[in-house]
Amino acid sequence: xxxxxxxxxxxxxxxxPALAQLSDDAVRIGVMTDxxxxxxxxxxxxxxxAAKMAIEEFGPTVLGKPxxxxxxxxxMKVDVGTxxxxxxxxxxxxxxxxxxxNSAIAxxxxxxVSERNKVLLLSGAGASSLTxxxxxxxxxxxxxxxxxxxxxxxxxxxxxxxKSWFFVTADYTFGHQLEQDATRFIKQAGGExxxxxxxxxxxxxxxxxxxxxxxxxxxxxxxxxxxxxxxNAIKQANEFGLVRSGQKLVGLLLFDADVHxxxxxxxxxxxxxxxxxxxxxxxxxxxSKKFFARTGVMPSMIHTGVYGAVLHYLKAIAxxxxxEAAKVMPKMxxxxxEDAFVHQGKLREDGRVIRDMYLARVKKPEQSKEPxxxxxxxxxxxxxxxxxPVSESKCPLLKR
Numbered sequence: 001x002x003x004x005x006x007x008x009x010x011x012x013x014x015x016x017p018a019l020a021q022l023s024d025d026a027v028r029i030g031v032m033t034d035x036x037x038x039x040x041x042x043x044x045x046x047x048x049x050a051a052k053m054a055i056e057e058f059g060p061t062v063l064g065k066p067x068x069x070x071x072x073x074x075x076m077k078v079d080v081g082t083x084x085x086x087x088x089x090x091x092x093x094x095x096x097x098x099x100x101x102n103s104a105i106a107x108x109x110x111x112x113v114s115e116r117n118k119v120l121l122l123s124g125a126g127a128s129s130l131t132x133x134x135x136x137x138x139x140x141x142x143x144x145x146x147x148x149x150x151x152x153x154x155x156x157x158x159x160x161x162x163k164s165w166f167f168v169t170a171d172y173t174f175g176h177q178l179e180q181d182a183t184r185f186i187k188q189a190g191g192e193x194x195x196x197x198x199x200x201x202x203x204x205x206x207x208x209x210x211x212x213x214x215x216x217x218x219x220x221x222x223x224x225x226x227x228x229x230x231x232n233a234i235k236q237a238n239e240f241g242l243v244r245s246g247q248k249l250v251g252l253l254l255f256d257a258d259v260h261x262x263x264x265x266x267x268x269x270x271x272x273x274x275x276x277x278x279x280x281x282x283x284x285x286x287x288s289k290k291f292f293a294r295t296g297v298m299p300s301m302i303h304t305g306v307y308g309a310v311l312h313y314l315k316a317i318a319x320x321x322x323x324e325a326a327k328v329m330p331k332m333x334x335x336x337x338e339d340a341f342v343h344q345g346k347l348r349e350d351g352r353v354i355r356d357m358y359l360a361r362v363k364k365p366e367q368s369k370e371p372x373x374x375x376x377x378x379x380x381x382x383x384x385x386x387x388x389p390v391s392e393s394k395c396p397l398l399k400r
Contacts, residue, residue, distance in 0.1 A: 021322045023095065028068045029055075029310060030094040032084060032109075033124065034101050035073035038202045038227040041257040042300040043101040043124045047071075049294050050303040051098060053287075054310035062317050070094075074105055076201070081105035082112070089116050095323050096121055096313055099306050103127035103174040110139040117325045121313060123305030126253065127177045128388060131352040135395035138325050139351045140332065142312075143305030144275045146174065148357050148386040149252050150181035152273040156359050156379070157220055158189035162248055166218035167196035168209045168233055170225035178224040178252050194218045201229060206236040214242050222250040230254055231261045238266045255300040259374045264365040267374075274358050275301040276341040277375055287340040298372045308339045312347075345383065350395035354383035 033047045034040050048071045055067050070092065074081035081102065088094035089112070097113070100106045101124025110130060113120040120139045122130065128147035130139060154165075165186055169175045175198070183193050194216045197209050210233070213221040221242055223233045230251050237249060251258065254272035278288035278298040287307075291299045299307075316331035317323050337345030337353060345355040360375040368374065390398050 021324065022063055022065045022317075023323055024093050026066050026068050027062055027314070027317060027323050028070070028092065028094045028096075029313075030088050030092070030097045031069065031071040031099050031306070032074050032081060032097050032105075033071065033099045034076055035071075037076040038229060039076065039101045039124070040227075041261065041297070042227060042255045043099060043302050046291070046295050046297065046299060046303040047099045047101075047123070047306045049291065050299065050307040051310045053291065053294075054307045054314070058311055058314045062314050063321065067314065074100070074102065076102050076105075078102075078104050078108055082108045085109050085112055089118060095119065095325075098309055098313075099123050099302070100125045101302060103130070103177070104172060106130060107134060107173070110134070110136045113138045113325075119313065119325050119328060121306075121309040123309055124302045125174075127174055128181060129177060131348075131350045131393075131395065132388065133394040135350040135393075135397050137349075137351075137397060138329060140309060140347060140353065141351050142309040142353045143301055144253075144273075144357070145352070145387070146178040146181045147388045149273050150178060151185045152357050152359050152381050152386055153222075153250055153252060153271060154182045154185035154191075155189050157248070157250060157271060158186060158191040162220040162250075163191045164216075164218045165191060165193045165220045165222055166213045166216040167193065168206070168213055168221065168223050168225065169196055169198050170201050170229055171198040172201055174226070174253075175224045179222075182222060182224065182252060199225070199229070201225075203229065204232055206233045207240070209233070210236050210240040210242065213237065214240055214245065214247070218247065220248045220250055222252055223254075224252050226253045227258070228261075231258050234258075234262050234270060235266055243269065255302070256298050256372065256374060257300055259362055260297070260372065264363060264368060264374065267362045268364045270362045271378075272360050272362070272375075274360055274375075275355060276304040277301075277358060277360065277377065279373060279375070280341075280377070283340045292372075304341045308337065308342050308345075311339050312337050348390075349397045349399065350393060351397075352387055354387055356383050357381045357386040
């Protein structure tokens with residue numbers, strides 16, 4: 001009888017779920033973002049609030065333990081970002097870092113998280129190499145990348161008659177890759193690139209660059225930059241009369257907050273690709289109005305990406321019964337991604353989240369019906385069509 005009882009006890013124990021295991025009795029998430037530089041409006045404090053909203057939606061605890069959130073400013077500097085990450089991992093016992101709106105910093109960090117068995121949830125970093133030749137098993141690129149931005153925008157613009165292009169490009173990793181990716185799709189669609197000029201980040205004077213773009217006589221002037229650089233570039237392009245002379249403007253990475261800062265009069269007609277828009281449906285409007293009440297702005301796709309990435313990460317921890325990266329990452333790939341802005345998204349082995357993208361055009365002032373009603377969605381592009389297919393990837397983690 002005793003043997004039978006022991007055998008049944010052993011079988012029950014073998015079939016029971018493993019006990020929940022959380023390192024240091026808490027899940028700690030660090031929002032590393034830009035709180036003081038040129039990307040602040042599209043990331044920064046809004047990314048911190050978006051992460052808080054994800055935690056509140058999920059619940060104050062996971063597996064019965066608290067969820068803690070801290071934030072820090074990487075100042076758009078690689079050395080500052082890497083130093084922050086080392087401090088968080090060595091002293092702060094951080095389990096995951098989220099956002100990181102700078103591709104050079106993200107590249108430095110994603111090697112670090114693999115070595116230390118942590119998780120990197122990228123929303124702001126867009127270099128497509130992060131999920132291509134540089135792919136890492138512990139990195140998630142949740143929101144967008146240069147491949148999708150370039151493919152969706154360039155293919156559509158060439159199809160609409162924008163055969164010749166000129167680039168105004170930020171002189172750092174993200175800008176270079178965005179121009180490179182866009183050039184590929186322009187040529188594939190039958191267009192040509194007449195030239196490009198590179199500018200330092202966080203510059204205020206785009207007059208010489210605008211003149212070069214104007215003198216190129218290109219059908220399309222594309223800005224491969226971000227934040228205040230994009231805002232200043234589009235404003236000054238209008239001052240020099242590029243649109244009046246018949247050239248079309250494209251913001252290869254443009255956000256709602258950029259349009260707000262530029263103004264509809266000067267930004268009207270500009271094309272862009274986005275992963276989300278606040279005014280898509282009832283769910284996006286409801287979430288965005290809560291966000292607006294806390295921040296005073298409507299969310300950018302980076303903000304909604306931070307929210308979605310943190311929410312999905314917490315769901316994966318709950319499903320895995322652990323916050324150990326080696327157990328959480330498979331669950332993140334197994335579970336469908338569902339939130340206010342993503343439906344039936346999926347995380348591939350290379351770290352790329354496959355989600356729908358949207359080609360948008362900035363409305364004319366008379367078309368806007370309410371504050372922040374800035375974009376007209378021209379077309380929805382399915383995730384499998386927007387992002388790099390497995391057949392083109394250099395990532396060794398993908399099964400072909």
